[in-house]
Amino acid sequence: MASAIADFYKEKNVFVTGATGFLGKVLVEKLLRSCPEVEGIYLLIRPRGDQTAQERLDQIVKSKLFDKVRHEQPSFHRKLHAVSGDMCEPALGISQSDVDMLVSKIHILFHSAATVRFDDPLKPSMLLNVVGTQHVIALCHKLKHLQAFVHVSTAYANCDRSYIEEVIYPPPVQPQKLIDALEWMDDTMVTKLTPDLIGKRPNTYTFTKACAEYMLTQEAADLPLAIVRPSIIGASWREPLVGWCDNFNGPSGLFVAAGKGLLRTMRGEYNAYADIIPVDLPANLMIAVAWDMAVSRPENIPVYNSTSGGVNPFRWGEIEGMLVTYFKKYPLDKPFRRPNCAFVSNSFMYQYWQIVSHKGPAYLYDIWLRMIGQKPRVVKMYNKLERALQSMDFFTSHHWEWSHDNADALTAKMGEEDKKIFKFDCRGLHWPTYMENYVLGTKKYVLKEDMDQLPLAKAHLNKLRNIRWGFNTILIVLFWRVLIARTKIARNIWHLVVSLCFKFLQYLRISSTQGP
Ligand SMILES: CCCCCCCCCCCCCCCC(=O)SCCNC(=O)CCNC(=O)[C@H](O)C(C)(C)COP(=O)(O)OP(=O)(O)OC[C@H]1O[C@@H](n2cnc3c(N)ncnc32)[C@H](O)[C@@H]1OP(=O)(O)O
Ligand SMILES: NC(=O)C1=CN([C@@H]2O[C@H](COP(=O)(O)OP(=O)(O)OC[C@H]3O[C@@H](n4cnc5c(N)ncnc54)[C@H](OP(=O)(O)O)[C@@H]3O)[C@@H](O)[C@H]2O)C=CC1
The missing domain is CATH 1.20.5 (Single alpha-helices involved in coiled-coils or other helix-helix interfaces)
Structure with missing residues (x-):
């Protein structure tokens, strides 16, 4: 049976921002592998250090993530084109000749680039997540053959609500007014105003992602635009590698800290949903959404919550036991202590366990290091971990529910073959097996440890x-x-x-x- 989605991408040219990121890489790999007749994929990449955009792309395609597609289509890299630029520059910092080329070529645009740092000051976060999105919209308005523009937001953009539907909610301020004001405000003033502006949201990241969504309704309503909102993106479920992840963001960093025996306690609600979504699912959803935008041409801006809680709930309390079990089955190299971690919801108890199982041992270890003539480093390490914990405990201590009607309606439109190839809901995912593979993934792909050294x-x-x-x-x-x-x-x-x-x-x- 043929795939209507793969067929749609035949001879199409796709532009991707954020293609060097966690989600972007999985999206590009999947497009290449499952839509083999796609004509070209143009990737906005900023030069970094002494590496050009092209050199960064060459490095990415050599990675393990692309092994499967390399095996199936040895010359796949010929379809990939690095476009040097920067989201924060006017016109995305793309050269005029590249803009002209994109204008005549691009049919589909996926916008995934963002700062995902929770603690960025408001100015740079607005510049990248909102003004950067304006630059993408401006480019979209020039593209002659644009059929779909898919913007990646986050399911937590509206985390000031406990039930989040697939609609765009207005933020507390008009994004453009805020952008104008930030231009003349100095940093001290912005820092003072930030808590009032973000209100019930825990950080600038969720606030600026909400502003970007709203700004899209104001400036991109005439474009074939759809918004995909993943929750907490975790390691891949099935594709292209089981348990693949390659960074310390979100849960992965804390899982590693738990595996190393450093993380012993975290503030969290045992029964709240751990709304983790494996990275292959939002990537598939984005591909399917672009197909549907071109085929169905809806008049409104469809929003898709890419979440797991509503269809296959998993709770933080279940995670702690699984982490300990699997990190004992597949221990990381040279852990600091044996893995053992637990969520605590009571603030007083959390402070107690912090002292007993984090700070106390850290100080003792540093004293020991001093005694044997080495430089103390454990307290410093725990201070970093504490910062990460503080930035994330809002998400483990609250409970949200998201509607998923649009995602279900999209599944209903897809043919049987496409439902398999581009599956984007996590019905059928067995969480213990997923967690086992995630733990293995942190060992193999994040820390790049040698599995032969497991004994x-x-x-x-x-x-x-x-x-x-x-x-x-x-x-x-x-x-x-x-x-x-x-x-x-x-x-x-x-x-x-x-x-x-x-x-x-x-x-x-x-x-x-x-x-x-
Ligand atoms: C019982 C318990 C079970 C565990 C249970 C897990 C629950 C897990 C809930 C997640 C809930 C997210 C839900 C949001 C859903 C989106 O939309 S997520 C988007 C994802 N974004 C992120 O995850 C970004 C979070 N990170 C940050 O904002 C910043 O890195 C931090 C954590 C505030 C630290 O900032 P900073 O002090 O400026 O330092 P930075 O240079 O960034 O990093 C310092 C060190 O911390 C490390 N680090 C960074 N992130 C992490 C991390 N997540 N973990 C550990 N270390 C980290 C870095 O590797 C670095 O180490 P060194 O290289 O120095 O050795
Ligand atoms: N990770 C998660 O848990 C979740 C992520 N999301 C959303 O998914 C999207 C992708 O996130 P994820 O892949 O995890 O994030 P990453 O941090 O892994 O990737 C971010 C991407 O944006 C690019 N980027 C950042 N700044 C610029 C810039 N100035 N110019 C050009 N490119 C830039 C990065 O490029 P470079 O390599 O040069 O830094 C990178 O490719 C984001 O929109 C995020 O908000 C939503 C929910 C959860």
Whole structure:
């Protein structure tokens, strides 16, 4: 059976922003592999350090992620074209000759580039996520053959609400008025105003993504525009590699910290949804949405929540147990301590566990490092981890629900073959297996550890267990010795226990010497 979606992409030219990012790379790989007759994919890439856009692209296509497509289509890279530019520059910083070429060629545009840093100051976050999107809109208005413009937002853009529908909600300020104001405000003024502006949202990231959505309704309503809103993007479920992820963003960084035995406690609600969506699913959704935009030409701006909670709920409480189990099955190389972590919802208890299981051991370890003449580093490491935890605990401590009617309606329009190739909902995903593969993925792809060394890592984990048992035994004995030395009750208990043991041994001796 033929794929209508693959057929649609035949001889089409696609432009992608954010193609060097986590989601962008998976999108490009999938387009190449599942729509093999796509004519060309043009990637907006900013030069970095001494690397040109083309050199960055050459490096990306060599990565493991592209192994499958490399095997199926050895000359796939000929379809990829680096377009040097920068989202924050006027006209995206693209040269006039490149703009002219894009204007006559591009049929579909995927806009995924953004700053996903939670703690960026408001100005740079607005510049990239909102003004950058304006630059993309301006380009779209020039494209002669544009059939679909897919903007990637986040399911948390409207996290000031607990039930989020597939509609665009107005932000508290008009984005353009804010952009104008930010031009004359100095940084101190902006810093003071930021909490009032973002209101109930936890960070500038979610606020600026909400502004971008609203600004699109004002400036891009005449374009074939759709918005895709993924929740927490996690490692791939099935494609192109099981458990693939390559960065420390979102859950991946904290999973690594848990696997290394550093992360022991995090603020979170046990029963709240852990709305993780494997990266291959929003990538598939984007491809299908662009097809539908061109075929159905809807009059409004369709929004698609790409979330898991509504169809296959998974809770934070389930994650903690799975993390510990799988990081013990597949230990990371040289963990600091044995993996053991738990969510705590009570603030007081969280402070307590922070001191007992994070700060206390960190200070002790640094004292030890000083004693053996090494530079202390563990407290510093924990301070970084604490920053990451603080920036993320809003998402583990609240509960949201998202509607998914538009996504379901899109599935209903797709043929049977397309439903398989471009599956974008996580019905049928078995979370324990997914988490097992995610844990393996952090080891193989994020930390690039050698799987042949797994027996050594397991031996190291056993050594840590023996050290812990030894340490605990010494502590108990010392504690007991101090108690015996100081209190009469402890001495009496000790004598009672010793005499009971003695009597029990005597009884055993007598019963063994008496014949039947
Ligand atoms: C029981 C518990 C189970 C675990 C349970 C997991 C729950 C997990 C919930 C996620 C919930 C997200 C839900 C949002 C959904 C979107 O839309 S997410 C978009 C994704 N965005 C992100 O994840 C960005 C988050 N990161 C940031 O904003 C910034 O990196 C931070 C964390 C605020 C730190 O900023 P900074 O201090 O300026 O430092 P930066 O240079 O960025 O990083 C410092 C160090 O922290 C490390 N780091 C960065 N991110 C992380 C991270 N996520 N984890 C650990 N380390 C990190 C860096 O690797 C770096 O290490 P070094 O290279 O220095 O050794
Ligand atoms: N990760 C997640 O959990 C979620 C992500 N999203 C959304 O998905 C999209 C992709 O996120 P993700 O792939 O995770 O993010 P990444 O941080 O991995 O990628 C961001 C991309 O944007 C590019 N970019 C950043 N600044 C510029 C610039 N000035 N000019 C040109 N390109 C730039 C980056 O390029 P460079 O390599 O040069 O830095 C990179 O390709 C974003 O819109 C994000 O808001 C939504 C929900 C969750």
